[in-house]
Amino acid sequence: MKIISRILIPFVLVSCGGGDSGGDGNPNPDPVPAPQAATLIFPDNNEECNEGENISGEESRVTFRWNASQNTDSYTVNLRNLNTNASSQASATTNEADVTIQRGTPYEWFVVSRASGTSETATSATWRFYNQGPGLENYAPFPALAVNPARGSTINASGMLTLEWEGNDVDDDIVEYEVFFGTDSNPETLLATTAETTQEVAVTTSQVYYWRVLTRDSQGNTSQSEIFEFRIE
Structure with a gap:
């Protein structure tokens, strides 16, 4: 009697895809470019701000403006009252923001540029100004x-x-x-x-x-x- 032996060879499926990339997207996307610093426009540095909508004898609404910066999706306007050192912020997706501030008061301000997809930010120069106040004919100096x-x-x-x-x-x-x-x-x-x-x-x-x-x-x-x-x- 003739005996025929059989050898079983396992069949292995091999993927040609090189592994799961988590979808059809690029597994190594290009890094998001860092935002650039904005250039401030208004209120002017070391000047009186006499533009704005007077809300009351104590407050006015002023439009802060700056040049749009590259690689930027949003901005944060940072203000500091130089009389009280109280700080406040305003957010914007364009190159301007309306902010209500105290009249007859000195302020310091700067803008931080931000971009989606990166934690990097860029900060503008810091400017100072005096917001016009009722009955003021002479302003106190800015703090040195x-x-x-x-x-x-x-x-x-x-x-x-x-x-x-x-x-x-x-x-x-x-x-x-x-x-x-x-x-x-x-x-x-x-x-x-x-x-x-x-x-x-x-x-x-x-x-x-x-x-x-x-x-x-x-x-x-x-x-x-x-x-x-x-x-x-």
């Missing part, structure tokens, strides 16, 4: 801004150091600055009264210093800067 040393910086210096700040006023009538300086976190020591925007101070190593500037105009209006700090290595 630290130029040098930069706020929160650590620098290598000893002996004498030059403080530098920026002062602005809608009426362009600043007459003097009072500079307060020291190692206390709320400096109360009057270092100098000057018409300049620089002042030399004595510093030592391994010390943190704090300073602030009071700005005065020809009408006796004043503004107080934030407290700036820096560290000497």
Whole structure:
């Protein structure tokens, strides 16, 4: 008797698709380009804002405008009341936004550009303006801004150091600055009264210093800067 043996060979289905890509979409899509920073238009920097709809004696509605930026889907307008330091925001999908703000009040503003599909953002320059108020003929100066040393910086210096700040006023009538300086976190020591925007101070190593500037105009209006700090290595 002739015996015939059989060998069973398993049949394997092989996919030519190279694996599941989760659908017909591109498994490696191109990254979303980062948005670009907007360029501010209005309200103008260091100027009086006299455009807007007066809602009451205390508030007006102002249209903030900026140039549309590339790769951007939406914008966030950031405002800070320079009298109270209170911050607020407004969102927009175009290059303008109507915002209700206090009259007779100084503000700081900037715009953040955003794009769908990426967490990256871009921030515009920061501008300051005074929103026109009833009966105001002369505006208080804007609070001074630290130029040098930069706020929160650590620098290598000893002996004498030059403080530098920026002062602005809608009426362009600043007459003097009072500079307060020291190692206390709320400096109360009057270092100098000057018409300049620089002042030399004595510093030592391994010390943190704090300073602030009071700005005065020809009408006796004043503004107080934030407290700036820096560290000497």
